[in-house]
Amino acid sequence: MPKFDKRAGDILVWALLLAGPYWLPAVGSYVELGSHVVVYALAAMALNFLLGYTGVLSFGHAAYFGLGAYGTAMTIKYLYPSTPLGILVGVVVGTVAAAIIGPLIVRLRGVYFAMCTIAFGQVFYFIAFQWRSATGGDDGVSAWTRVPLDLGFTKIDILNNPQAFYYFVVAVFAVCAAAMAFLLRSPFGRTLLAIRENERRARFLGIPVDRHIWMSWVISCFFVSVAGTLFALMNNFIDPRALRWDQSGDFVIMAVLGGMRSFWGPLIGSAIFLVLQDYISSHTENWMSFIGLFFVLIVLFFPRGVLGIIRRKATS
Amino acid sequence: MTQLLLFNVFNGLIIGAFYALMALGLSLILNLSGVINFAHGGFLAIGGYVAYTLVPYVGFWGALIASPFIVAFIGILVERVLIRRLYGRDPLYSLLLTFGLAFMIEDGTRFIWGAQSLPYQIPSWLAAPLSTEYFFLTGYRVFMMILVAAAVAGLFLILNHTRLGLRIRAGTLDLETVSVLGVNVRVLRNLNFGLGIYLAGLAGVLAIGMLGLQPTVGDNLIMPSFIAIIVGGLGSLPGTLIGGLMIGVASGVTSVYFPSASEAVMYVMMAVVLIVRPRGLFGEEGRF
Numbered sequence: 001m002p003k004f005d006k007r008a009g010d011i012l013v014w015a016l017l018l019a020g021p022y023w024l025p026a027v028g029s030y031v032e033l034g035s036h037v038v039v040y041a042l043a044a045m046a047l048n049f050l051l052g053y054t055g056v057l058s059f060g061h062a063a064y065f066g067l068g069a070y071g072t073a074m075t076i077k078y079l080y081p082s083t084p085l086g087i088l089v090g091v092v093v094g095t096v097a098a099a100i101i102g103p104l105i106v107r108l109r110g111v112y113f114a115m116c117t118i119a120f121g122q123v124f125y126f127i128a129f130q131w132r133s134a135t136g137g138d139d140g141v142s143a144w145t146r147v148p149l150d151l152g153f154t155k156i157d158i159l160n161n162p163q164a165f166y167y168f169v170v171a172v173f174a175v176c177a178a179a180m181a182f183l184l185r186s187p188f189g190r191t192l193l194a195i196r197e198n199e200r201r202a203r204f205l206g207i208p209v210d211r212h213i214w215m216s217w218v219i220s221c222f223f224v225s226v227a228g229t230l231f232a233l234m235n236n237f238i239d240p241r242a243l244r245w246d247q248s249g250d251f252v253i254m255a256v257l258g259g260m261r262s263f264w265g266p267l268i269g270s271a272i273f274l275v276l277q278d279y280i281s282s283h284t285e286n287w288m289s290f291i292g293l294f295f296v297l298i299v300l301f302f303p304r305g306v307l308g309i310i311r312r313k314a315t316s
Numbered sequence: 317m318t319q320l321l322l323f324n325v326f327n328g329l330i331i332g333a334f335y336a337l338m339a340l341g342l343s344l345i346l347n348l349s350g351v352i353n354f355a356h357g358g359f360l361a362i363g364g365y366v367a368y369t370l371v372p373y374v375g376f377w378g379a380l381i382a383s384p385f386i387v388a389f390i391g392i393l394v395e396r397v398l399i400r401r402l403y404g405r406d407p408l409y410s411l412l413l414t415f416g417l418a419f420m421i422e423d424g425t426r427f428i429w430g431a432q433s434l435p436y437q438i439p440s441w442l443a444a445p446l447s448t449e450y451f452f453l454t455g456y457r458v459f460m461m462i463l464v465a466a467a468v469a470g471l472f473l474i475l476n477h478t479r480l481g482l483r484i485r486a487g488t489l490d491l492e493t494v495s496v497l498g499v500n501v502r503v504l505r506n507l508n509f510g511l512g513i514y515l516a517g518l519a520g521v522l523a524i525g526m527l528g529l530q531p532t533v534g535d536n537l538i539m540p541s542f543i544a545i546i547v548g549g550l551g552s553l554p555g556t557l558i559g560g561l562m563i564g565v566a567s568g569v570t571s572v573y574f575p576s577a578s579e580a581v582m583y584v585m586m587a588v589v590l591i592v593r594p595r596g597l598f599g600e601e602g603r604f
Contacts (some may be wrong), residue, residue: 114411288423
């Protein structure tokens with residue numbers, strides 16, 4: 001029975017995502033918010049690869065998200081106006097940075113790991129903030145736009161058609177989600193679960209734990225920088241706030257809110273968080289207080305997340 | 317050039333003293349309770365604003381003494397109501413909670429006192445430069461330096477020579493045994509949290525005389541405090557102190573030669589320490 005439920009859940013998620021442009025306006029929303037949710041969901045799922053499936057707490061993922069975004073924005077603005085090239089450069093920049101930082105921190109655990117990821121994350125924030133001549137400093141990289149996709153036989157206008165851009169985002173999301181699901185089902189993914197459940201036992205079994213955590217970290221940062229490139233393309237703009245620590249906190253709260261132990265949890269978390277943020281920030285100036293209160297309430301009363309609670313109800 | 321260097325070393329020491337004051341508070345809480353207090357910068361800001369509000373009634377000196385105690389009291393309340401519930405759970409949750417708390421404090425101070433920067437009056441005899449001949453140095457900076465040194469000395473006196481300090485140090489090593497020996501661990505953690513927040517409040521009162529007062533005043537101090545803890549080594553308070561002073565001086569000296577790299581140098585130091593000695597300069601082996 002649970003197996004059937006899981007497949008039904010998958011089908012439901014994909015059906016909702018694919019039909020987005022048709023039902024979003026009907027419930028009083030808009031397609032752009034849909035793109036927003038999917039981009040953040042990808043980032044939160046990437047974080048959850050590390051947080052939920054490897055059991056390692058990173059609070060600095062915004063750095064690699066932002067690096068992906070800056071890589072894309074600066075490539076399209078200064079180098080060559082091409083969306084795929086921008087994505088490629090952004091992802092390479094984010095992933096390489098993560099691969100270099102990785103060995104410095106994989107030996108650490110728990111709060112110490114979290115603290116070092118926060119501190120290293122801020123490095124890129126300061127670089128983006130202070131290197132005015134290249135990154136525009138506080139003003140960010142503007143005056144560029146994403147470029148319509150040229151497939152040779154046809155052109156897809158992701159620039160002016162929000163629906164086309166939505167499907168573009170969903171397509172990238174689908175590829176990434178499939179890749180993550182595949183990795184998690186592979187022996188490698190099972191090893192990560194073993195490390196999460198009992199690191200000492202995994203070590204005794206001869207698993208090189210530090211190397212696996214490093215690999216999981218790089219994979220996670222790879223996917224988060226993909227999300228970052230989409231974020232830059234979505235806004236046609238990027239500024240240093242995308243790499244600040246509060247952005248990392250948003251990713252973590254999305255994963256927790258949806259359910260860290262579930263594959264689709266971060267997607268649900270991202271949807272709830274962004275709709276709520278959208279609503280609150282259009283109704284009050286003090287939205288920061290409400291978001292902060294939201295964090296506190298989730299931690300105190302909702303630590304398993306939406307899917308965690310549903311699953312618990314189903315099994316009991 | 318030597319004068320400029322000397323000036324920047326001293327400036328670095330002052331900034332480093334602030335980092336150390338923040339980091340010592342963070343470290344106390346982290347060591348005993350395993351909580352990274354993201355809201356530490358927020359408590360610093362509250363310290364500044366409370367002092368600003370008190371000055372017209374009790375004067376500069378009264379505010380200097382009263383404000384940190386008020387902030388510590390707020391900290392004790394916060395620990396009792398919120399943070400206490402998360403002990404023994406995944407550190408993820410306490411991080412998220414203090415993170416949300418930081419948002420609420422920043423927005424709350426903005427709501428009460430406004431977003432604009434507020435001026436903070438320090439006594440004119442302290443604000444005057446000591447000497448204009450050699451290099452620019454106000455009495456306030458020297459005064460701050462002395463006060464921070466006194467606070468740090470006081471902290472180590474408490475830790476080394478009082479029963480509370482003994483229990484905090486013992487609890488850092490093995491909380492379970494301390495609990496079995498009949499110490500009320502809940503109260504101990506509560507007081508320890510208050511002590512850490514007291515230091516944040518004191519840093520806040522002192523910092524606003526130099527940095528001015530706005531809701532985000534703590535933001536620029538919290539990351540260096542994290543670095544101070546990492547460089548100095550987790551679990552070691554003297555390490556945290558030295559770490560704070562070191563990164564302060566390093567960034568002061570760097571600002572003479574490469575002003576734009578004065579932030580980056582701290583992170584470079586952190587990276588070097590993590591490569592050479594992952595547990596930090598004075599950290600205990602196997603703690604994390």
